[in-house]
Amino acid sequence: MKKVLFYLLIAAAVLSCNQKPKEVTHEYTNALIEETSPYLLQHAHNPVNWEAWRPDVLERAQKEDKLLLISIGYAACHWCHVMEKECFEDEEVARLMNENFINIKIDREERPDVDQIYMDAIQMINGNGGWPLNIVALPDGRPFWGATYVPKDNWIKSLEQLATLYKEDKPRVTKYASDLADGLQAINLVENDEDSDLYSLEQLDASVQNWTQYFDTFLGGHKRAPKFMMPNNWDFLLHYATSTDNAEIMEFVDTTLTRMAYGGVYDHVGGGFSRYAVDTKWHVPHFEKMLYDNGQLISLYAKAYAVTKNELYKNVVTETIDFTEEELLDESGGFYSSLDADSLDDNGNLEEGAYYVWTKEELTQLLGDDYEVFQDxxxxxxxxxxEEENYVLIRDKSNQDVAKKFNISIPELKIKINKSLTILKEERSKRPKPRLDDKILTSWNGLMLKGLVDAYRYFGEKRYLxxxxxxxxxxxxxxxxxxxxLYRNHKEGRSTINAFLDDYTTVIDAxxxxYEVTFDEKWLNLAKNLLEYSKKHFLDEESGMFFYTSDEDQSLIRRTIEVDDNVISSSNSMMAINLYKFHKLYPDETYGETAKQMLKNVQKDFDRRAQGFSNWLHLALYLNQNFYEIAIVGKDYKSIGQEISKVYVPNSILVGTQKDANIELLENRDVPGETLAYVCIEGACKLPVSNAEEVLKQLAN
Structure with missing residues (x-):
């Protein structure tokens, strides 16, 4: 009975806002019932007295001198669900937690500011990280113990020992927490380096060469498992390969993107990418699908198509946009956050990947005569x-190779494969779907918006615009x-939580x-307003970097300065690039100086670990090579702009108007009866030309 109730609660918590679950009577209800996050709502009927992360909860903890137990996860997290079932639904565990701790549940996607600090803490404590992230902290929030997934018996033992230790030796605990807090401050310091020269092209070449030792040149990506998609890594290497005419790097990028698109990490039936592959060949994914991955990968594959004209890349973009539109798009125009890795199997049990995998018997029955070609x-x-009888679809041969083996034409092969995939998609739609996290996050929508813009830019498909x-x-x-x-979060008509730096940087970029593909100044003006707000409320004058949290938000232990590029680029690297591009449009502002100083502050780390700063490296390339401002004025400015946009020119910014505009590059350039394009570098322009072809020639010379 308890097992059945568990699944009913989960299903009820994650139904999207336009589907109202039937009223269910629950034995337990805690404060999370007031929240909107699907992850928090999943825990709203645990016997644990969970609270959300709020100032009044922290104040109460200090008044009662009670330890904080902070548990951080997210809705699509498989092991978060496992620990909930084993520990947080258990009444014995709940009694222990309720008696000795103030228990706080956090959705890491809503509160990355808190997650960053405690993730750093656990890595300092035991060298490991991940989710669920469980932290025990002093009443003021300073951590002193942490773990990820913990089975029930070990969880009970650990909490009993920690509660006893705090009661019997509080000075020892406080000293350790104080030292750890000092360490958390120290590892986040960024010095203002005014004396160094900017990173040179020779240094950049050497750092990329050092990076190549980690390349898996056969299977793509890095030589390791698990394999993450790392869009900003391949995006930079695409930029580097094309701008330096490096065929070896381009071949590696092409291998990586092809293998990712061939792999099981890509959903061949429904489109879109899972978060990562657990193996080296991109085969078996951790099946959760995240908006932030797919938005970035749409951008990446669209750019790669512009360079290579590889139809595989175009198909990936098309199918991934179709997936996000079908599964993640809210009627309001916002995109939801993720689909869970878990779904109900044939026996009604939550199982990772159940929605996506196939048995040979199923495929044989469904595909009939086309099975032989499909299975190859x-x-x-x-x-x-x-595992067991399950297969995850993975390619390792080109269309040409398969068509030749079966003595059919490539068009015939495509018809057979598309027919088979359509059958499988229809059959799969009958299965219980993975659970949906239907909160809408600003930064992830910024990444998705950029993906859609890039898809429109390089394909010209008006639906994407x-x-x-x-x-x-x-x-x-x-x-x-x-x-x-900005707000960070939106759900059920409510926007909540003040935005963080990545929310601003992604939306500014998008x-x-x-603006570059529409020439509608509204979007440029909104972006500039957000940039100015960011400078006022996030900039650290001492270091020259930007804090992750606004000066209008309560600070915990530290105000984080995020510089490492991970699966999502760091908020500071995105901000530096935004500033540099705005410098090209508004040279009288201090944007360019700030961007260069930010690069100087972090460039010392590029030599040893370029892949951890790959988005920063775009800026290093911009500053070492020509960066073009392209201005178009006249009646045909939009059509010429569209022609230029289709070509991959990452070291450029494009502006246009029919006659008048509030941008210095466009001033006093109107010639009646003509449409002229100007290619400029720092405002110094070549002779004007009248068509896109001439513009591209000037860019090439």
Whole structure:
């Protein structure tokens, strides 16, 4: 009975807002019932007296001198669900937690500011990180113990020991927590380096060469497992390969993108990428699908298509946008956060990947005469086998190779494969879907908006622009406050939580990109307003960097300065690039000086670990090579702009108007009866030309 109740509660908590679950009577209800996060709502009927992260909860902990037990996860996290079932639904465990701790549940996607600090803490404590992230802290929030997933018996023993230790030797605990807090401050310091020269192209070449020792040149990505997609790594290497004419790096990028698209980490049936592969060949994914991955990968594959004209990359973009539109798009224009790794199997049990995998028997029955070709194409054999009787679809051969083997044409092969995939998609739709996290996050929508803009830019598909504008208008309407600031989160018509730096940087980038393909100054002005707000409320004058949290938010232990590029680029690297691009449009502002100083502050780490600063390296390339401002003025400015946009020129920014505009590059350039384009570097322009072809020639010379 308890097992059945568990699944009913989970299903009820994650139904999207336009589906109202039937009323269920619960034995337990805690304070999380007031929250909107699907992850927090999943725990709203635990016997643990969970609280959300709020100032009044922290104040109460200090008044009662009670330890904080902080548990951080997210809705698509498999092991978070496992620990909930084993520990947080257990009444014995709940009694122990309720008696000795103030228990706080945090959705890391809503509160990355808190997650960052405690993730650093656990890595300092035991060298490991991950989610669920469980921290025990002093009443003031300073941590002294941490662990990820812990089985029930070990969890009970650990909590008993920690509670006893605090009661019997509080000075020892306090000293350890104080030392750890000092360490958390120290590892986050960034010095203002005014004396160093900017990173040179020779240094950049050497850092990339050092990076190549980690390349898996056969299977793509890095030589390790698990394998994450790392969009900013491949995005920079695409930029580097094309701008330095490096064929070896380009071949590696091409291998990586092809293998990722061939792999089981890509959903061949429904489109879109899972978060990572657990193996070296991109085969078996951790099946959760995140908006932030897919938004960035749409951008990456669209750019790669512009360079290579590889139809595989175009298909990936098309199918991934289709996936996000079908599964993650809210009617308001915002995009939801994720689909869970887990779904119900045939026996009604939550199982990772149940929605996505196939047995040989199923495929044989469903595909009939086309099975033979399909099984070769997607390796329904030892190469594609996962576990038990389940297969994850994975390619390792080109269309040409398969067509030749079966003595059919490539068009015939495509018809067979597409027919088979359509059958599987229809069959899969009958299965219970993975659970949906239907909160809408500003920064992840910024990444998705940029993906849609890039897809429109390089393919010219108007549907992508329509989706992009709808999303941009959603962000403006629902996530912007009257004072020019942003919200972080939106759900069920409510926008909550003040935004963090990544929310600003991604939206600035996306709005600026949207301006470049529409020449609608509204998006440029909104982006500039957000940039100015960020400078006022996030900039640290001492270090020259930007804090992750606003000066209007309560500080915990430290105000984090985020510089390492991970699966999502760091908020400071995104901000530095935004500042540099705005410097090209508004040279009288201090944007360019700030961007260069930010680069100087972090460049000392590029030599040893370029892959951890790959987004910063774009800026290093911009500063070492020509960066072009392209201005178009006249009646045909939009059509010429579209022609230029289709070509991959990462070291450029594009502005345009029919006659008048509030941008220095466009001033006093109107010639009646003509449309002229100007290619400029720091405002110094070449002779004007009248078509896109001539512009591209000037860029090439």
């Amino acid at each position: 194409y997607f390796n329904i054999n030892s190469y594609g086998h996962w 329509t989706l992009a504008i709808k999303n941009a208008e959603f962000i403006e309407r629902e996530m912007m406050k009257q004072d020019g600031s 709005y600026l990109s949207l």
